[in-house]
Amino acid sequence: MIIESVKNQKVKDWKKLQTRKGREKAESYLIEGPHIIEEAAKAEAPIVEVILTEGMDLSSYPFKESPIVYTVTEKVMFELTDTETPQGIMAVCKMAEPVSPQNGKLLLLDAIQDPGNLGTIIRTADSAGYDGVLLGAGTVDPYNSKVLRSTQGSIFHLPVRKANLVEEVKSLKQSGMHIYATEVSGGTPYQEVEHQSNFAVILGNEANGVSEELQTLADVNVYIPIYGDAESLNVAVAAGILMYGLLRS
Amino acid sequence: MIIESVKNQKVKDWKKLQTRKGREKAESYLIEGPHIIEEAAKAEAPIVEVILTEGMDLSSYPFKESPIVYTVTEKVMFELTDTETPQGIMAVCKMAEPVSPQNGKLLLLDAIQDPGNLGTIIRTADSAGYDGVLLGAGTVDPYNSKVLRSTQGSIFHLPVRKANLVEEVKSLKQSGMHIYATEVSGGTPYQEVEHQSNFAVILGNEANGVSEELQTLADVNVYIPIYGDAESLNVAVAAGILMYGLLRS
Numbered sequence: 171m172i173i174e175s176v177k178n179q180k181v182k183d184w185k186k187l188q189t190r191k192g193r194e195k196a197e198s199y200l201i202e203g204p205h206i207i208e209e210a211a212k213a214e215a216p217i218v219e220v221i222l223t224e225g226m227d228l229s230s231y232p233f234k235e236s237p238i239v240y241t242v243t244e245k246v247m248f249e250l251t252d253t254e255t256p257q258g259i260m261a262v263c264k265m266a267e268p269v270s271p272q273n274g275k276l277l278l279l280d281a282i283q284d285p286g287n288l289g290t291i292i293r294t295a296d297s298a299g300y301d302g303v304l305l306g307a308g309t310v311d312p313y314n315s316k317v318l319r320s321t322q323g324s325i326f327h328l329p330v331r332k333a334n335l336v337e338e339v340k341s342l343k344q345s346g347m348h349i350y351a352t353e354v355s356g357g358t359p360y361q362e363v364e365h366q367s368n369f370a371v372i373l374g375n376e377a378n379g380v381s382e383e384l385q386t387l388a389d390v391n392v393y394i395p396i397y398g399d400a401e402s403l404n405v406a407v408a409a410g411i412l413m414y415g416l417l418r419s
Numbered sequence: 420m421i422i423e424s425v426k427n428q429k430v431k432d433w434k435k436l437q438t439r440k441g442r443e444k445a446e447s448y449l450i451e452g453p454h455i456i457e458e459a460a461k462a463e464a465p466i467v468e469v470i471l472t473e474g475m476d477l478s479s480y481p482f483k484e485s486p487i488v489y490t491v492t493e494k495v496m497f498e499l500t501d502t503e504t505p506q507g508i509m510a511v512c513k514m515a516e517p518v519s520p521q522n523g524k525l526l527l528l529d530a531i532q533d534p535g536n537l538g539t540i541i542r543t544a545d546s547a548g549y550d551g552v553l554l555g556a557g558t559v560d561p562y563n564s565k566v567l568r569s570t571q572g573s574i575f576h577l578p579v580r581k582a583n584l585v586e587e588v589k590s591l592k593q594s595g596m597h598i599y600a601t602e603v604s605g606g607t608p609y610q611e612v613e614h615q616s617n618f619a620v621i622l623g624n625e626a627n628g629v630s631e632e633l634q635t636l637a638d639v640n641v642y643i644p645i646y647g648d649a650e651s652l653n654v655a656v657a658a659g660i661l662m663y664g665l666l667r668s
Contacts, residue, residue, distance in 0.1 A: 299646025397548025410656035
């Protein structure tokens, strides 16, 4: 049976996942497009439902457990997507249980507001082999469709969860993690800090940087030197320079 | 006198600067908003005309030579901008004479297509203290309004020009510059190359990377290791990691 009406109760339920509130209530979120659904399936993320337009083939997806499959009209699909050109396949995924890495390399984000920046930063944390990303208050919801798209599937490769950063930093310090907070200028150039194997780096938001409270809690405040005439770096670029820069031995 | 009609000849001339062809013919381009116009003025870029809506104040801009000032209605301004919320001030800037740095640190871009990525990369090259950016065939026009906006004014801080990258690389090699081409994988990790003071790094496009011809011409092919499960890095982030990474002594 094909779901044709946008007033169908299933469609109404899915549309609720377009808002943060709806996602938090259902503890679920929507992902869209073959690439990210394949990444989710490979990572054994809990995909519970798949929504297809007619003619889409599901056989190549490595689902661990078979999801319930719904076929919908293009009109219904258009209601569910926020893209101009829907890709014909979406899925409903359960939010993962929060995990708390207490060693390795962590990225802590203090109020990153742009969805594209957040997604790109999560993708870079995955690339750089970080063990988790913690999102402080004021950070955009990681299950926002634009964030998910920008992660290119990396959201399924490492733990990403909301956290109270002040509490988290206190607890990480007790576990022996070294804490870096970034400043716009002042502190130590990131190239000059001593190498650490277990550390967390806190990155601030586009306008205000890391909060004073977090800077005070950190072991070292670091910054990326500006050698030219630019006023600042894009926050996703800064995150990449720092995350890779702090890996060196 | 306030220009009220979108059919006014000046308005028609300005609108031609919204296309690459029009900009190349007039050897001029439009910039928008107080921040970038201030950066242009500070850098003594050749601003020939300023377009204002009523009530905008020009006195704080450090223009080297006074531009001709036109006042327009909000309707006319809306015709000229590609933003949702015009900032009330635009300017017409002459394209700079191409300059050719033959030493220092250069970034060469082979077919970067996304305007936001190109602008962010130019901003990062400025931050990292690079001496110029050369744009190969297939790279988006740097005078595109989205590129200019993403540069945050850095387009005025270092030479950015179109070039035949193959010819350019041959000439740079003769000047004793060391040439790095980036690969997606293979080659030498960027962290392991020997430090150079005078070098050019070639970055490829989002999908295909650096052309084979340029890779063959390069002294060393470098790549950014992926330590996690991501397939690739965003090209603007990769540019930042490499540009800063190659600075180390």
